[in-house]
Structures are given as C-alpha cells and as structure tokens.
Amino acid sequence: MAIQKLLIANRGEIAIRVARTCKRMGIKTVGIFSELDRKSLHLDYCDEVFSLGDGTLGDTYLNIPKIADIIGRSRAQAVHPGYGFLSERAAFAEAVKGAGAIFVGPSADSIRSMGDKLEAKRLMKLMGVPLLPGTEGGVKDFSDAKTAADRIGYPVLLKASAGGGGKGMRIVRKSDELQAALEGAAREAKNYFGDGTVYIEKYLENPHHIEVQVVGDGYGGGGHVFDRECSIQRRHQKLVEESPAPLLNRHPKSKAKILEVATQVVEKMKYANAGTLEFLGDDEGGFYFLEMNTRLQVEHPVTEWVTGLDLVERQIRVAEGERLPTGALVDAQRGHSIEVRVYAETPFDYLPTGGRVQALQLPVGPFVRVDSSIYTGYDILTDYDPTLMKLSVWGATREESVARLRGALDELRILGVQNNQGLFWAITREKNFQKGEYGTPYLEKHREELKRLYDTELARLMPAAALGAVESLRSPVLAANGAGGAGMSAWELASRRGQLRGDAP
Amino acid sequence: MKYSITSPETEARLATLENLTDGAVADWELGLLDDKGVEKKQLLKAARVTFAQGVLEVCFATPEGSRLVFPACRQGNDGVFVIATALGNLRLLPMRGAAVEAAGGAGKGVKAIKSSMPGKVLKILCKVGDLIEAGQPLLIIEAMKMENEIRSPQSGIVEELGVQVGQSIQSGDLLVKLGKPDGSKS
Numbered sequence: 001m002a003i004q005k006l007l008i009a010n011r012g013e014i015a016i017r018v019a020r021t022c023k024r025m026g027i028k029t030v031g032i033f034s035e036l037d038r039k040s041l042h043l044d045y046c047d048e049v050f051s052l053g054d055g056t057l058g059d060t061y062l063n064i065p066k067i068a069d070i071i072g073r074s075r076a077q078a079v080h081p082g083y084g085f086l087s088e089r090a091a092f093a094e095a096v097k098g099a100g101a102i103f104v105g106p107s108a109d110s111i112r113s114m115g116d117k118l119e120a121k122r123l124m125k126l127m128g129v130p131l132l133p134g135t136e137g138g139v140k141d142f143s144d145a146k147t148a149a150d151r152i153g154y155p156v157l158l159k160a161s162a163g164g165g166g167k168g169m170r171i172v173r174k175s176d177e178l179q180a181a182l183e184g185a186a187r188e189a190k191n192y193f194g195d196g197t198v199y200i201e202k203y204l205e206n207p208h209h210i211e212v213q214v215v216g217d218g219y220g221g222g223g224h225v226f227d228r229e230c231s232i233q234r235r236h237q238k239l240v241e242e243s244p245a246p247l248l249n250r251h252p253k254s255k256a257k258i259l260e261v262a263t264q265v266v267e268k269m270k271y272a273n274a275g276t277l278e279f280l281g282d283d284e285g286g287f288y289f290l291e292m293n294t295r296l297q298v299e300h301p302v303t304e305w306v307t308g309l310d311l312v313e314r315q316i317r318v319a320e321g322e323r324l325p326t327g328a329l330v331d332a333q334r335g336h337s338i339e340v341r342v343y344a345e346t347p348f349d350y351l352p353t354g355g356r357v358q359a360l361q362l363p364v365g366p367f368v369r370v371d372s373s374i375y376t377g378y379d380i381l382t383d384y385d386p387t388l389m390k391l392s393v394w395g396a397t398r399e400e401s402v403a404r405l406r407g408a409l410d411e412l413r414i415l416g417v418q419n420n421q422g423l424f425w426a427i428t429r430e431k432n433f434q435k436g437e438y439g440t441p442y443l444e445k446h447r448e449e450l451k452r453l454y455d456t457e458l459a460r461l462m463p464a465a466a467l468g469a470v471e472s473l474r475s476p477v478l479a480a481n482g483a484g485g486a487g488m489s490a491w492e493l494a495s496r497r498g499q500l501r502g503d504a505p
Numbered sequence: 506m507k508y509s510i511t512s513p514e515t516e517a518r519l520a521t522l523e524n525l526t527d528g529a530v531a532d533w534e535l536g537l538l539d540d541k542g543v544e545k546k547q548l549l550k551a552a553r554v555t556f557a558q559g560v561l562e563v564c565f566a567t568p569e570g571s572r573l574v575f576p577a578c579r580q581g582n583d584g585v586f587v588i589a590t591a592l593g594n595l596r597l598l599p600m601r602g603a604a605v606e607a608a609g610g611a612g613k614g615v616k617a618i619k620s621s622m623p624g625k626v627l628k629i630l631c632k633v634g635d636l637i638e639a640g641q642p643l644l645i646i647e648a649m650k651m652e653n654e655i656r657s658p659q660s661g662i663v664e665e666l667g668v669q670v671g672q673s674i675q676s677g678d679l680l681v682k683l684g685k686p687d688g689s690k691s
Contacts, residue, residue, distance in 0.1 A: 358578040359589065411591075416578060421593050422591075
C-alpha cells in the first residue's frame with residue numbers, strides 16, 4: 001500500500017529529517033507538538049500540525065492515547081517514530097496498529113525481545129552472534145574462577161554481581177594475580193553490597209563501539225547496510241560517528257564477518273525495517289554483541305553519505321510492503337563520512353548551557369550536511385535533549401573527510417549558545433583521531449592534549465585576529481541568515497534600537 | 506571601555522581589548538597575556554570597530570587590508586559582549602574599577618555620538634547649544650524601513666551636529682557631538 005499521509009511522532013531535527021523525505025516522496029506529513037514547542041521549526045516542515053497540549057513528556061510526546069487519537073483525527077496512514085521518545089515502545093507500535101495505521105518500524109515482538117537486554121543476548125547467542133565471553137553467573141570458588149578465566153583468556157574483569165560504580169571490580173592480567181584479586185573483589189562486594197558473589201568477563205583494554213546498520217523487509221529479506229564506529233563518547237552518549245569504522249578497516253576479516261552476522265540476524269529474525277546491531281570491538285578485531293536498537297539511529301547520516309541510500313525512504317518502502325533480496329542493500333561503501341553532534345554544553349566539562357541563538361552561520365559547500373532545528377531567535381529548550389545540530393561531511397578518503405570536517409567547523413558560528421564545537425575543533429586536529437586510532441577511553445586519555453590544542457587556539461585567536469593573521473575568522477558575514485535582510489529577527493531589531501539609543505557597550 | 510576576553514571553560518583572562526565602541530575609529534589597544542598572566546600592550550594603528558546588526562566588525566590597516574568579522578551580541582545589560590568563533594562563544598567582559606577609570610571616564614567628558622548603521626536622517630530633534638538630558642531623543646534615523654529614535658547616552662550641551670535632515674549616512678558617521686553639561690570646551 002502506498003502511504004499518502006504520515007504522522008511524525010517526534011520533534012526537532014529528526015522530525016524535519018523525516019518530513020524532508022516525505023515531501024520528496026509526495027507523502028503529506030502530520031506533525032505533533034507540545035505547547036512548549038510552539039516555536040519549533042519542525043512545525044514549519046509538516047503539512048498539518050496537532051497540539052499535544054501542555055505538560056510533561058508523559059503528557060505530550062510520550063502520551064500514546066493522545067497520539068493515537070491524532071492518528072484518527074488526521075487520517076494518517078502511517079506513523080514514523082523517529083528516534084528516542086516512543087520509537088522503541090512495543091505498546092506504541094501496537095497502538096498505532098490499533099488506530100489503523102502502519103508503524104514505520106519493526107514488529108512489536110521484535111521491539112519487545114530486543115528491548116529486554118538478557119532476552120536479546122539469549123536470542124543473539126542462538127543465532128551465532130558472539131557475546132562478550134564471561135561466566136553465566138557468579139563463580140563458586142577459586143578453582144571455578146581459574147577454570148573460567150583460563151577459558152575466557154586474560155585480561156579478565158572481576159565484577160560484583162550486586163555491584164556498580166567500580167566497587168568490587170578488579171582487572172586481572174595474569175593467572176597468578178587471580179586469587180588475590182578474587183578475594184579482594186569478594187570482600188569488597190560483601191562489604192558494600194552485602195553479597196560477595198563475583199562473576200568474570202573478558203576485559204577489553206581499549207574497547208571500540210562498533211555498529212552495523214540493517215534494513216529488513218519482515219519476511220527474511222534485506223540485510224546489512226555496512227558499519228559505523230562511534231567510540232568517541234561522553235557519559236555513554238556519542239559525540240563523533242564515522243562510516244566505515246576505522247577499527248574494521250584495520251581488520252578486514254572481522255569486517256566481513258560482522259556484516260555477515262548482521263545479515264543473518266535480519267534473515268533469522270525476519271526483522272522488519274531499520275535497526276542497528278551494536279557491538280564492543282577490541283584492538284585485535286574481536287567483536288561482541290551489546291544490544292540491538294530497533295529504530296533509525298541518530299547517526300544514520302554517515303551511512304547515507306557512504307551508501308547513497310535515503311534510510312527514511314527505505315523505512316517507508318518496507319513499511320509499504322516492499323520486499324528485498326537477502327543480503328547487503330548496497331555492494332560497497334563509497335568514500336568516508338564523519339558526523340559530530342554539536343550539543344548545548346561546554347566543550348570539556350560537558351556542562352549544559354542554553355540561551356537564545358542570536359546569530360547562526362552554517363557551514364556550506366560540497367559534501368557538507370547539517371541536520372538541525374535551530375534558527376536565529378530560537379530559545380534552546382532545556383526540556384529536551386541538548387543537540388543543536390548534527391554536522392556531517394563526506395570525503396573520498398578518511399583523510400579528506402577529516403579535513404573537510406575541520407573546514408566545516410571553522411565556518412560554523414552559533415552565537416548566543418555556548419556549545420561544544422571547540423572540542424571537535426581540537427579532536428579533528430589531534431594525531432590519534434587523525435590516524436583513526438581511538439577507542440571509547442579516547443576523551444579521557446587525550447583530555448590534556450585536546451585541551452592544549454584548544455587553549456593554544458583560544459590564546460592565538462584574539463591576538464592573531466588582531467594582527468589580521470587568521471584565516472578562520474575572516475568568514476562571510478551573516479548576510480545569508482537574514483541579518484539586515486527582510487527576515488530580521490525581533491532580537492536584531494531590539495538590539496539595533498538599543499544601539500541607536502546609544503546604550504554604551 | 507576596556508574588555509577582558511575570557512576562556513569559556515575557565516573564565517580565565519586571555520586578552521584585553523580597548524576602545525570597543527560603536528563606530529569607533531581609533532587605535533585599538535590589545536593586551537596580550539603572557540604565560541604568567543602579565544599583560545603586554547600591543548597597539549594596532551587606526552583600527553575601526555563597529556557593532557551593528559549583530560555583527561562586530563574590526564578593521565585593521567594591515568598591509569593586506571585585513572578585515573575581520575565576528576558575529577557578536579550583547580549579553581544582558583551590564584555591557585557584556587559575546588562573540589561567536591570556531592571554538593564556540595567567547596565572552597568579552599567589561600573591566601571594572603581602576604581599569605575603567607583609566608579607559609577615559611566616559612560619561613563625563615566630550616562624547617561623539619555615531620551611527621551604528623547605514624540609513625537616512627528623518628528628523629533632528631536638537632540644535633547646537635541645547636542642554637540635553639541623558640535618554641533624551643536626539644534624532645530619528647530610518648533604517649530597514651524602520652524609524653529608530655536615537656537617544657543621548659548622557660547629559661551635555663550639543664556642540665556640533667554632524668548630519669542634516671534627509672542625509673544618507675553610513676555606520677560610524679558622526680551624528681552629534683556633546684560637550685560637558687557646564688559648557689566648558691574639551
């Protein structure tokens with residue numbers, strides 16, 4: 001069935017992203033918004049908009065009955081959930097179906113089984129997907145522990161079953177350290193958590209976050225859409241994502257295997273729509289299943305850059321009933337893409353900021369993409385996530401991609417909202433990143449060097465600017481963003497009046 | 506007015522700026538902080554700083570004719586500027602106390618009121634010799650199809666009118682020169 005009208009159950013940049021593809025495909029869009037979001041840009045991109053009223057997230061974007069009601073009133077034939085919010089709620093997928101519309105996503109069963117982390121691991125193991133080696137439960141005694149550790153291979157990590165926060169945790173690199181470490185971990189576990197049970201798993205010195213995009217048709221057709229690496233994270237949230245994964249470029253055999261495994265999962269699960277298999281990778285090319293996200297991923301633009309696929313279109317097509325041949329959706333990745341997430345937070349301490357966007361200068365030029373929902377005069381809402389924009393670039397090689405990202409970051413100006421672009425400024429100039437050699441400890445490990453790069457530039461910026469020696473600041477004025485144009489913002493007018501009144505700076 | 510430029514992370518002073526005034530055509534003094542935080546003055550000849558329409562423009566008479574442009578805005582009412590750079594936002598904080606006094610004691614002496622934007626003079630509301638109160642309207646300028654009332658930032662005697670009704674003006678053009686309220690020449 002060809003979808004003619006689709007409701008986007010989300011806000012911000014992803015709502016705009018989905019609306020763009022719908023527009024191109026000739027599908028009418030229905031937007032929803034909380035009253036807080038009355039000035040949000042996604043409203044301008046939808047053909048019709050419905051208010052969710054005031055209140056908390058639970059009252060608005062997470063309110064299933066309210067959204068189901070809007071599906072009925074708007075006569076939308078399908079619902080795209082975006083990411084976050086209700087995108088991985090089986091009950092929502094069922095409610096959409098109940099309202100007579102197609103859920104642009106996997107079956108409620110797939111969402112449910114992958115949402116349960118233990119069940120997901122059990123199913124993956126059955127399908128032959130490697131899991132991080134470890135004991136099923138706690139070890140009984142030293143000899144039990146020694147057998148397990150020998151089987152898993154050193155280094156191993158001892159963890160308190162009841163634990164958390166590093167208490168009752170020991171890294172063991174050699175078998176002769178095991179006994180003392182086990183006793184220590186058990187003692188700590190007993191003291192802190194009242195339960196001395198300790199389990200063992202493989203310890204990765206420099207773990208990598210590797211993932212594989214998949215698209216399935218729900219009948220066993222479809223498969224992988226290649227890999228991404230998202231190892232640069234803070235507080236378990238991704239900051240930088242790339243495709244192909246630099247780690248897998250160093251291990252072509254692992255790459256072939258991980259992609260094959262992903263296609264098999266799609267086939268065996270009869271997985272429908274877009275999803276992502278997330279893995280921990282190690283420096284030797286080993287990979288271990290973490291979890292599966294049953295939705296479109298934030299970082300999907302890097303996959304779109306290197307495959308030429310519009311993933312939202314693919315989602316809609318399979319939701320309409322398109323059948324796919326089993327296997328990869330495209331033959332190869334072309335070139336290299338990197339995305340950075342510009343957040344409203346300080347670059348090194350990750351402290352949330354906010355404010356009004358007073359002026360906005362976006363990078364443009366060949367192979368540069370911005371997914372964003374901010375505009376001049378927009379007040380950053382602290383009620384939602386801190387993403388100001390996703391900036392992604394493409395290059396024929398990774399080197400070219402990094403260089404293009406540097407250039408794009410040099411062009412970017414977000415006035416009025418402190419943000420983390422300075423961190424990316426430093427990362428794209430840091431040697432290990434430039435070589436593609438980094439794991440999840442990257443930001444902690446290279447913090448000093450990144451700060452040094454940043455501080456050096458900061459100190460250079462003003463003096464050098466004054467001497468006319470910087471290229472990066474000789475940037476085009478804001479003409480393109482309406483400063484002085486017909487679309488002058490209220491702020492600009494107010495500010496101008498202030499200047500004319502002679503408010504001394 | 507003298508400003509210190511601070512690091513967004515640490516609020517540490519990075520440099521200082523002087524004469525950051527709308528339409529100021531003046532030598533621009535830049536204080537560079539060395540490793541020990543000691544300020545070393547550097548004078549840039551005939552630099553011009555304008556702040557209009559949300560854009561801070563700094564022009565230098567370098568051999569290459571460099572022109573630098575930062576998107577900038579005021580933050581709050583206490584004279585703080587924010588400029589956007591490739592590293593994020595930098596704040597320019599007005600320096601208080603002795604530094605401000607040394608910067609010329611604006612508000613007491615002669616004040617040249619300059620236009621911060623190009624436009625057209627619609628009305629002149631004062632004449633030479635008038636005693637002006639702070640906040641009193643001086644003239645009306647049309648810019649971007651908007652009428653903008655220009656008020657005096659301080660009290661004083663009108664010494665000179667730089668424009669006539671109907672005249673097109675550029676940002677930085679002298680509008681009114683105010684003398685001290687007691688009438689003494691500077």
